[in-house]
Amino acid sequence: MQFGIFSVGDVTTDPTNGRTPSEHERIKAMLAIAEKAEEVGLDVFATGEHHNPPFVPSSPTTTLGYLAAKTEKLILSTSTTLITTNDPVKLAEDFSVLQHIADGRVDLMLGRGNTGPVYPWFGQDIRDGIPLSIENYDLLRRLWREEDVTWQGKFRSPLQSFTLAPRPLDGIPPFVWHGSIRSPEIAEQAAYYGDGFFHNNIFWPTSHTRRMIELYRKRFEHYGHGRADQAIVGLGGQVFMRKNSQDAVREFRPYFDHAPVYGGGPSLEDFAAQTPLTVGSPQEVIERTLSFRDYAGDYQRQLFLVDHAGLPLKTVLEQLDILGEEVVPVLRKEFAALRPADVPDNPPTFASMLAAKKAEEAAKANGGNGTETSSTSNSSTDNSNTDNSNTDTTNSTETNSEAVSK
Amino acid sequence: MTTLAVISAGLSTPSSTRMLADRLANATVTQLGGEDVQLRVIELRELAHPLADRMLTGFASDELQRAIDTVVDADGVIVVTPVFASSYAGLFKMFIDALEPRSLRGKPVLLGATGGSARHSLVLEYALRPLFGYLGALPAPTGVFAATADWGDTAAEGGLSSRIARAATDFAQLLGAKAPADRGPAGQLAAADRDWGSDEGFADPVEFSSLLDRVRR
Numbered sequence: 001m002q003f004g005i006f007s008v009g010d011v012t013t014d015p016t017n018g019r020t021p022s023e024h025e026r027i028k029a030m031l032a033i034a035e036k037a038e039e040v041g042l043d044v045f046a047t048g049e050h051h052n053p054p055f056v057p058s059s060p061t062t063t064l065g066y067l068a069a070k071t072e073k074l075i076l077s078t079s080t081t082l083i084t085t086n087d088p089v090k091l092a093e094d095f096s097v098l099q100h101i102a103d104g105r106v107d108l109m110l111g112r113g114n115t116g117p118v119y120p121w122f123g124q125d126i127r128d129g130i131p132l133s134i135e136n137y138d139l140l141r142r143l144w145r146e147e148d149v150t151w152q153g154k155f156r157s158p159l160q161s162f163t164l165a166p167r168p169l170d171g172i173p174p175f176v177w178h179g180s181i182r183s184p185e186i187a188e189q190a191a192y193y194g195d196g197f198f199h200n201n202i203f204w205p206t207s208h209t210r211r212m213i214e215l216y217r218k219r220f221e222h223y224g225h226g227r228a229d230q231a232i233v234g235l236g237g238q239v240f241m242r243k244n245s246q247d248a249v250r251e252f253r254p255y256f257d258h259a260p261v262y263g264g265g266p267s268l269e270d271f272a273a274q275t276p277l278t279v280g281s282p283q284e285v286i287e288r289t290l291s292f293r294d295y296a297g298d299y300q301r302q303l304f305l306v307d308h309a310g311l312p313l314k315t316v317l318e319q320l321d322i323l324g325e326e327v328v329p330v331l332r333k334e335f336a337a338l339r340p341a342d343v344p345d346n347p348p349t350f351a352s353m354l355a356a357k358k359a360e361e362a363a364k365a366n367g368g369n370g371t372e373t374s375s376t377s378n379s380s381t382d383n384s385n386t387d388n389s390n391t392d393t394t395n396s397t398e399t400n401s402e403a404v405s406k
Numbered sequence: 407m408t409t410l411a412v413i414s415a416g417l418s419t420p421s422s423t424r425m426l427a428d429r430l431a432n433a434t435v436t437q438l439g440g441e442d443v444q445l446r447v448i449e450l451r452e453l454a455h456p457l458a459d460r461m462l463t464g465f466a467s468d469e470l471q472r473a474i475d476t477v478v479d480a481d482g483v484i485v486v487t488p489v490f491a492s493s494y495a496g497l498f499k500m501f502i503d504a505l506e507p508r509s510l511r512g513k514p515v516l517l518g519a520t521g522g523s524a525r526h527s528l529v530l531e532y533a534l535r536p537l538f539g540y541l542g543a544l545p546a547p548t549g550v551f552a553a554t555a556d557w558g559d560t561a562a563e564g565g566l567s568s569r570i571a572r573a574a575t576d577f578a579q580l581l582g583a584k585a586p587a588d589r590g591p592a593g594q595l596a597a598a599d600r601d602w603g604s605d606e607g608f609a610d611p612v613e614f615s616s617l618l619d620r621v622r623r
Contacts, residue, residue: 134621138622184608204463204464
C-alpha cells in the first residue's frame with residue numbers, strides 16, 4: 001500500500017502570529033515538504049493545481065520535474081490535474097516528458113475543478129465540466145496509446161495525423177486516478193476504464209465517501225476489470241499529531257478555526273466527529289486511518305493533507321517525521337495483515353505495468369495464448385504484478401530505464 | 407398513513423409562528439377525517455447552528471440531515487415563517503437552501519406566515535409562493551397569514567379560525583389527490599435531465615458509453 005501526502009498549495013496567513021508567507025516562500029516550502037516526504041519513507045507526493053490566488057501551484061509538472069531530480073523513489077502525482085480546462089494535448093506532452101525525466105515515477109489524478117471563473121480564462125465553461133472531462137480524457141488516453149491520432153470532438157480543434165512526442169516511457173502511459181467528491185459520472189468514468197478512483201475524503205462525512213466508492217467498485221466489476229473488491233481505490237485524510245492528544249488539539253485549533261474551507265463553521269470536535277479529520281496522538285491517527293477500511297474496503301493509496309491552513313513549514317516537517325516514524329510503518333503492517341491475498345496491495349506502478357507488458361509480450365511470443373482475454377485480464381494482470389512490485393520488478397525497471405536514457 | 411412535516415421558523419418561545427403551524431397541522435388532520443396522520447414538527451431555531459455549518463462546510467450534520475429526510479419523506483409539508491424585512495425569515499431560507507434542488511418536486515405544501523400587522527399578508531403570494539413554485543412543489547391555493555391582531559379575532563366568519571379551516575381543506579384535497587404512487591420520483595427523468603449531483607446517479611448508474619456518445623461525433 002502506498003502512503004503519501006497531497007498539498008493544496010494555499011497561501012494562508014498563520015492565525016497565531018498574523019504572518020503570511022510570500023508566494024515564493026510557499027512554493028519553496030512545498031518543495032521542502034515533498035523532499036521530506038521521501039526522506040521519512042513516504043511513497044507519494046501529489047500537488048494540487050490552481051489558477052487563482054491564494055494558491056501557488058499553477059504549473060504542476062514544473063514542480064514535479066524539480067522533485068524528480070531531487071528524489072529517488074518518491075512517486076510524483078497530482079491532486080488534481082484539471083482535465084476540464086487543460087488542453088489534453090498539452091497534458092499528454094507535459095506528463096510524457098515528466099515521465100521520462102522521473103524514470104516512470106509518475107502518475108496523475110484528474111479532477112474537474114470547482115472554480116467557475118477559472119474556466120473562461122482557459123476558454124471553457126464550468127457548465128460543460130462533465131462533458132469536458134469525458135471528451136478530454138478520452139482524447140488523452142488515445143494520445144498516449146496511439147501513434148497516429150486523427151480525432152474530432154466538441155471542445156478542441158480537430159487533430160489530423162497527430163503523434164505525441166515524446167511517446168510515454170517504454171510505451172507505458174502513466175497510471176490515472178479520477179478524483180471526485182460527489183459526481184457519480186466520474187466514479188463511472190474511472191470504473192469504465194479500469195483506472196483508479198480517489199476520494200478526497202476530508203471535507204465531507206464518510207457516508208458520502210462510502211457511496212462514491214461503492215459505486216466505483218460495483219461498476220469496476222460491471223465493466224469487467226476484476227472483482228469489486230479488487231478495484232483501485234485511494235483516499236485522502238487530514239491529520240494533526242502530537243505525542244499527547246490534548247497538545248495536538250490545543251495547537252491545531254486556531255488553524256482549524258480560521259481554515260479557508262471550514263473556518264467559522266463547526267467546532268473542531270464536531271468536524272472531527274463528522275469527517276475523517278483526526279487531531280490527536282499518532283495512535284489515534286493509526287486507529288482512525290485503519291477505520292477507513294470499514295467503509296472503503298481494502299484500498300491501495302492513502303494521502304494525508306498536512307500543509308494547509310497557514311501551518312508553518314517547521315510544524316509541517318515535524319508532522320512528516322511523526323507520520324514516517326510512528327504512523328505509516330504501523331499502518332503498512334496492519335493494512336497488509338488485513339488484506340486478502342488476491343486484492344492488490346498497490347496501485348499499478350510504472351514497474352508493475354512494465355513487467356505486465358513484458359509478460360504479455362513473452363506470452364505472445366510463446367504461441368499467443370492469453371491474447372484473446374487481454375481486454376478483461378489487463379488490469380488483473382497489472383494487479384497481480386503489483387503484488388510483488390516492491391521487490392524484484394523495481395530493479396529490473398531501473399535497469400531498463402537506464403538503458404532507455406542511454 | 408399520511409406523514410406531514412411541519413416546519414416552524416419562529417424564533418421566540420412561545421412563538422406565534424409555531425402556534426399557527428400547530429393550528430394548521432391540527433386543522434389538516436381534522437380535514438383528513440379518519441385517516442392515520444403522523445405529524446413531524448421541525449423547529450428551525452434548534453437547527454440554526456447546524457444550518458450555518460451546512461452553509462460553510464457543504465454537508466449536513468446528522469441532526470440537520472434527519473430534519474431534511476423528514477421533509478423529503480413526508481407526503482406533505484406545512485411551512486410557517488415569520489415575516490422579516492418584507493419576506494420569509496433568513497433562517498427559513500437557509501433550511502430551504504439545504505434541501506436538494508428537486509427534493510420538493512410535486513410535494514403538496516401549505517404556506518403560512520406571521521407578522522406584526524396585516525399589511526404584510528401578501529408575503530404569502532409575493533415571497534413564499536414563488537419560492538415553492540421554483541422548487542416545483544405544489545403550494546395549496548390558500549395560505550394563511552396571521553397578524554398579531556388576528557390572535558384576538560374570534561369572528562366565526564373571516565376570522566383566523568375560518569381561514570385556517572379553509573386552507574386546511576384545500577391542502578387536504580391536494581394531499582388526497584396526490585396518492586403516493588402518482589408522485590413522479592425524480593429518478594424517472596430522462597438521463598439527459600437528471601441532476602447528477604443528487605442521489606439519482608447512485609441508485610441507477612448510466613452506462614459510460616452513453617456519456618461518451620454524447621461528446622463523440
